[in-house]
Amino acid sequence: MTTLLNIDNSPGKAKKQALAFFELAFRPFFLLASLFSIIALLAWSAILNGNLNLNVYGGSFWWHTHEMLFGFVAAIIVGFLLTAVQNWTGVQSIHGKSLALLVCLWLVGRALFLFPAVVPVWLIAFVDIMFLPISAVALARPIIKVKLWRNLMFIPILLVMTLANITMHYSVIEPSVELMTTASTTMVLLVTLVMCIMGGRVFPMFTANGTQTARVNAIPLLEKIAIISTLLALIISLNLIKVPALINAIIFFIAAAAHVVRAYRWKIWVTLKTPLVWSLHLSYWCIALGLLLFGLAELTATVTHSQAVHTLTVGAMGTMILSMISRVSLGHTGRAIIASKVMTVAFIAIISAVIIRVFGSYWFSNYNLVINFAVVLWTIAYGSFVVLYFPILTKPNARN
Known part of the structure; x- marks a missing residue:
């Protein structure tokens, strides 16, 4: 009553x-x-x-x-x-x-x-x-x-x-299948470029604040190499001029190497107790892996264009988006920026999804099984966000 x-x-x-x-x-x-x-x-x-x-x-x-x-x-x-x-x-x-x-x-x-x-x-x-x-x-x-x-x-x-x-x-x-592939690949690499720019701006700060460790200062030359090489990878994806596969591969390898060094300097090992931070770090490592696979796909049939694309889409974008929308939603509604146990499971699910989607064909002969498994894991990850954050996003701020 x-x-x-x-x-x-x-x-x-x-x-x-x-x-x-x-x-x-x-x-x-x-x-x-x-x-x-x-x-x-x-x-x-x-x-x-x-x-x-x-x-x-x-x-x-x-x-x-x-x-x-x-x-x-x-x-x-x-x-x-x-x-x-x-x-x-x-x-x-x-x-x-x-x-x-x-x-x-x-x-x-x-x-x-x-x-x-x-x-x-x-x-x-x-x-x-x-x-x-x-x-x-x-x-x-x-x-x-x-x-x-x-x-x-x-x-x-x-x-x-x-x-x-x-x-x-x-x-x-x-x-035109070729036009569709060019346009979609351009979008993938353009979003990747945005993630690289934003990652450099906020990941060191999020890491320092979330783990109470010293902030890693940027190395200007490394920052320029990482961004410019990713931009070059984007430009060659436009197919405006025919570039030899080896040159394409070298550009992707340089970009991947720059992002590996960048990600390593941000010290993922200090974030292991902070899901909202280690999830961001893992998404950035997927950028480096995706660019590496893009380069390998230019040189060998062992790695496919689809594997490279899905490393960047499911891995980098899917994981970074899930982590960022969780963080932003909490911060902008006046709540503590701490991942719940449900969202920690969600981050594990999305990382598992990229592993299955990108490498599952090496382990399973049934392609549909790989897709289905990855979709189930994505559904668990983003379904957790939708259910947990529905009241957070539809109600007034907690501090109001």
């Missing part, structure tokens, strides 16, 4: 909870994109197993590739940037009805892919393509307002992502 009498059913309280979800971009995009990734991967697994006959725009393989990159990853990046820009500038970022409209645009883009026989191709492409440039405009406004030019670099990055997305859609309209 006492509990019932203490419940606050006031209109003001209900309105506050309703508005909280669209208070900042991280709330809807982190939650909905994570849920979408689970649905999309379960559908992909069902299609491969012959349990689901889904007529999607671009075909099932194109749809899987596009939606994990331009549906899931792009939404997380936008959610992160549109949240971070408020901290960078002190100017209120997109929120309320404007944010709700942006989220709706993203959701409609995901839904239209399921109706290629009903909705015109040009409309499906247009709605999906517009998400990133509109997000770029929302990001640019507070940056330009306070003239914080250093962070303006994220605007061209979002616009290049838009060009990659346009190319992906063009590969459907004028069918």
Whole structure:
């Protein structure tokens, strides 16, 4: 009885909870994109197993590739940037009805892919393509307002992502597997470049703060080599000019080596008792491994392009995103930045997913079994986030 009498059913309280979800971009995009990734991967697994006959725009393989990159990853990046820009500038970022409209645009883009026989191709492409440039405009406004030019670099990055997305859609309209591969690989390496830039900015700080150890100072030359070599790897992926495979491989090897040295200097061994930090470190080691595999794929058939790509997508992106959205969601809602036991299991699950997805074909002859196992592990990882963080992301800040 006492509990019932203490419940606050006031209109003001209900309105506050309703508005909280669209208070900042991280709330809807982190939650909905994570849920979408689970649905999309379960559908992909069902299609491969012959349990689901889904007529999607671009075909099932194109749809899987596009939606994990331009549906899931792009939404997380936008959610992160549109949240971070408020901290960078002190100017209120997109929120309320404007944010709700942006989220709706993203959701409609995901839904239209399921109706290629009903909705015109040009409309499906247009709605999906517009998400990133509109997000770029929302990001640019507070940056330009306070003239914080250093962070303006994220605007061209979002616009290049838009060009990659346009190319992906063009590969459907004028069918071309080569164009699709080029566009998707470009997106993978562009996101990798963003992770390298952001990693250098925040990983040493997160490590020092989370482990109470001395912060590792950057070596300027190493930082330049790591970023420039990754940028060169991105440029050659555009296939604008034909570059010999050996040259491609050398560029990837240099980038991988630079990131190995960078990651080693950040001392993963001091983070083993701090899941929100060691998960970030492991994601960065996946960047180095993925670039190494890209180089090896240029020279030998023992390593495939798919293995290299999935080391960067499932390993680097999947792990870093899960760790970062967990950290950001806690910090921006006034909670202690400490991983629960559930999220620690989730981090272990996502790392296990990349091991199975990338190397499982060496151990299992059944390709579908490898995919299914990896999808189950991804579902455990991101399902844990969705369930645990649903109340955190949909309710007002803990300190309010």
